[in-house]
Each structure stands twice: as C-alpha cells, then as structure tokens.
C-alpha cells in the first residue's frame with residue numbers, strides 16, 4: 187500500500203501533522219480547517235481524469251468511489267454529503283467506507299433548521315478530532331470576500347468566465363492551503379471580456395473541464411455559476427455561526443427556496459438566458475421542467491456523462507442557443 | 515451566394531435565381547462537386563460539417579431550419595427535423611429546441627435498421643405500410659428491444675407489411691413524446707418522405723403534419739435566407 191502523505195505546517199513552533207480529509211460535496215471548509223485538517227474535494231480530479239468506471243450511474247460519484255476504494259487518491263478520511271444532496275453519493279460513499287477508509291456521513295437539513303445543522307457540525311467536529319485552530323474560519327471569510335470580488339468582476343466583464351469558475355469552484359476545499367490559495371486568487375489576470383449573450387449556468391457543474399472556455403469561444407458569456415456561487419456565499423466564525431449561514435445552502439433546500447434565490451440573482455445579473463447542465467443518472471434532471479416553468483428566460487438543457495472535453499453535440503447546442511439569443 | 519448544407523450522409527446546395535429556388539443534392543463524399551467554380555466567400559454553410567467547408571458565414575442546422583421552413587410556412591410554430599443520426603424539435607414560438615442524439619430509436623437510423631432487417635429499400639417502407647391490414651402493437655421505445663418485439667410479432671402471424679406499419683407507429687410514438695403543443699407542425703429531413711411514418715405520426719398526434727415540397731433542402735435554403 188502507498189504511504190499516505192501528510193502535509194506539514196508549522197504554527198507557533200508546534201509541528202502539526204495535518205490530516206487530509208476528502209469531501210464529496212460542499213462541507214463547510216471553515217470547520218475542516220479549524221479542526222486542523224486539510225479538505226480535499228474529490229470532484230476536483232474528475233473533469234480532467236480519463237476514467238471509465240465499471241459500475242456507474244452518475245460518473246462523478248462512480249469515479250471518486252473507484253479512485254478512493256483503490257487508494258488512487260491519498261486521504262486519511264472521507265466526509266460524504268448525503269442528506270439533502272445526493273443519494274448516489276450516499277451509496278458510493280458506503281462502498282468507500284467498506285473498503286476501509288474512515289468515513290463520516292454529513293446531512294444538511296431540508297427545512298433549513300440551523301439547530302439540526304449545528305448538531306451535524308458538532309458530530310463532524312468530533313469525527314475530525316475537534317477544533318484546534320479557531321482562527322481559520324475568520325481567515326476563510328476574508329478569502330471568500332476575495333472570491334465574491336472575482337465573481338463580481340466576471341459579471342462586469344473584467345475576468346474571463348473560465349478563470350472565475352476555476353477559482354470559485356476551488357472554494358470547496360480552498361486547495362487545502364489558505365496561503366497558497368490566496369496567492370492563486372491574487373494572480374488572476376484582468377482582461378476585457380465581451381459580455382454579449384449573458385447566460386447563467388445552473389445545476390451541478392459540467393463534468394467537462396473546458397466548458398466555460400468553449401462557451402466563451404462560441405459567443406456565450408457565463409455570468410453566473412449556481413453551485414460555485416454557493417461555495418463563496420456562506421461562512422461563519424464558529425459552529426453556531428456556520429450553522430446559521432450554511433443552513434441556506436440552496437442545493438439542500440426545497441426547490442421553491444432555490445428558485446426564489448435564482449430569480450433574484452439572475453435578475454441582478456441581467457442574464458439573457460439560462461443553461462441548465464444536468465448529469466446523466468442524476469436526480470437533478472427531474473428538476474428541469476420545474477426550472478423551465480419558473481424561470482422566465484430562454485433555457486438550454488444539456489446533459490453530460492463522462493469527463494473530458496466538451497463533446498461536439500453539446501457545442502452544437504451551445505452555438506444554436508447563441509443564435510437563438512441573438513434572434514430574440 | 516449559395517446555401518450549402520453538408521450533413522452526415524448528403525450535401526445540398528441551394529441558390530435563388532430570379533426568385534426561383536435552384537438546388538442540387540450529392541452524397542457527402544462528393545460535396546466538392548457542388549461548389550466547383552464557387553468562391554468560399556459566396557457560401558453560407560450549415561450542417562454537421564459547416565465549419566470544415568469553405569464559408570463566408572456558418573449557421574447551425576437549428577437556425578437554418580427556422581429560416582428555411584419560414585419560406586414554405588411562415589406561421590409554423592413547431593419544426594421537427596428527423597435526420598439519420600439525430601432528431602431536432604424546434605419550438606419556434608417559444609424559442610426553444612431539443613435534440614435527441616443519444617438514442618437511435620428516435621432517429622432515421624431506427625427505420626434504416628428495420629429496412630435492413632427486411633432487406634428492402636428505405637423508400638419502399640411507405641408502400642409496405644399502406645398494404646398493412648392490421649397494426650401490431652410494438653410498445654418498446656428502445657431500438658434493440660423494439661426489434662425483438664417485431665420478430666415476436668412476425669412469429670405470431672403478422673405479415674411483413676403489418677410489422678413495418680407497427681414499427682412506424684413505434685417510431686412515431688417515440689417522436690411524439692418530444693413534440694410540444696402546436697398549431698402548425700412542420701416536418702423536415704430525409705425521413706419524412708416515408709409516407710407510412712408520416713401517417714402514423716398524424717394518427718398519433720391527431721393533427722395534420724405539414725411537409726415542404728423538398729424537405730431535404732430546407733436547411734440549405736434557410737442558411738442562405740439567414741444571411742441574405
């Protein structure tokens with residue numbers, strides 16, 4: 187078996203062996219860092235991977251399940267976001283647990299009850315070995331402010347959608363290292379971006395690594411990314427504070443809550459149309475007709491399955507959608 | 515200026531001379547023959563290969579279909595384009611489109627499959643259908659399962675004509691799931707020349723389905739009209 191790498195950080199002359207904790211979806215990174223652990227979002231490696239999982243529904247969960255069970259990713263433990271998010275993850279997470287990796291199942295409240303979320307966060311903190319660096323959430327809050335600036339600059343045409351997306355999506359684990367992540371954020375180059383055909387990308391993020399750049403090349407300006415926006419929107423300085431904010435994580439809440447949020451956000455960003463990305467074998471596909479009847483914008487629904495480049499069939503749809511927006 | 519539609523099986527060229535539509539059709543592998551002596555700057559391209567052929571401007575098949583159909587039926591509200599590899603449904607009024615390119619059961623490939631099984635030409639399918647006395651129920655919408663259901667119906671005593679008609683119904687039912695409410699529904703693409711499939715679709719939707727005189731050249735014409 188490969189040796190599990192430990193990340194060493196020196197704080198106040200004490201040497202802390204930082205543990206690497208994998209997450210399957212949004213788990214407040216504030217708490218993971220505060221518990222002296224280094225979060226690692228397993229989805230990060232998937233769009234660039236060339237994996238064809240054997241037994242799959244959704245490729246996202248199938249690939250991380252296979253990689254974790256085969257120890258292709260070095261981690262010490264795993265947190266599976268189950269309740270309020272994804273049942274495929276719940277099952278694939280149990281497979282990983284059965285392979286011997288210490289695994290914790292984290293549940294968001296469907297009704298947004300902060301007390302319930304607080305109790306979940308205390309259980310998570312027990313699993314992680316309790317809070318040891320209470321200053322981390324405050325540092326993350328500052329980084330999230332930078333993230334919100336990046337998002338705004340993108341919507342104002344000063345940063346490309348691809349660059350903004352890559353940073354925002356990384357807020358789920360902040361690259362496991364706050365200083366390094368801050369450097370990456372500050373190195374983002376500003377440039378003038380044409381904002382004709384402003385579109386919002388809703389649903390789970392595309393499994394294709396080049397999607398935002400392809401959309402831009404085809405004349406579509408993505409000015410909103412639904413899920414990554416959740417990654418920069420929530421914070422909190424301690425467990426009760428984190429619970430009060432993260433209980434409004436839209437993906438875990440009922441659809442009317444999420445739709446109301448989208449309506450306001452899309453209005454603010456003056457979008458011309460919506461791209462609804464869906465993933466093969468994901469329950470979010472069932473939401474398409476509800477989104478269509480509640481969001482009053484031209485909408486393109488696309489579906490991905492395996493990771494890689496954006497396929498030609500999807501490029502055709504994007505191009506036709508741009509022509510459609512230009513006609514309307 | 516010409517409209518040039520180079521798709522996966524055929525290439526079509528359209529020009530308008532003195533208000534009259536002129537066209538030529540060739541196999542995709544012979545697409546170059548259609549443009550001998552024509553400058554790339556005079557070509558508006560569409561179809562799968564729109565970007566790999568010389569062009570002044572290119573437009574997707576979806577937009578080309580809207581402009582092309584408008585020439586024949588200015589008030590069409592839904593267009594269904596059944597091609598060999600995919601089926602596109604365009605809701606012109608609601609400004610929406612869907613494409614099925616995942617499952618062959620809803621594309622021209624499905625009917626080709628049936629024709630190959632009976633070793634007949636695709637264009638003969640319509641006349642086989644018209645000779646059917648009964649229509650067996652073929653419920654599967656998956657191409658492979660529909661084929662095995664078709665064989666069971668043959669064994670059960672249905673004639674080849676009847677089974678072909680049954681397959682047209684299975685195909686049309688599959689397409690009908692994609693079609694929204696429409697006042698004027700227009701069908702384009704090579705497959706619509708198949709009268710059996712057309713009548714099955716009209717029967718299922720309980721409405722008249724309009725077909726332009728030359729359904730195959732609509733997109734090439736539309737590309738031209740889009741630009742000019």
Ligand code: SF4
Pocket residue numbers: 244245246247271272273274275390465467468469470
């Ligand atoms: S895409 Fe859907 S099924 Fe797949 S991991 Fe995300 S929520 Fe779960």
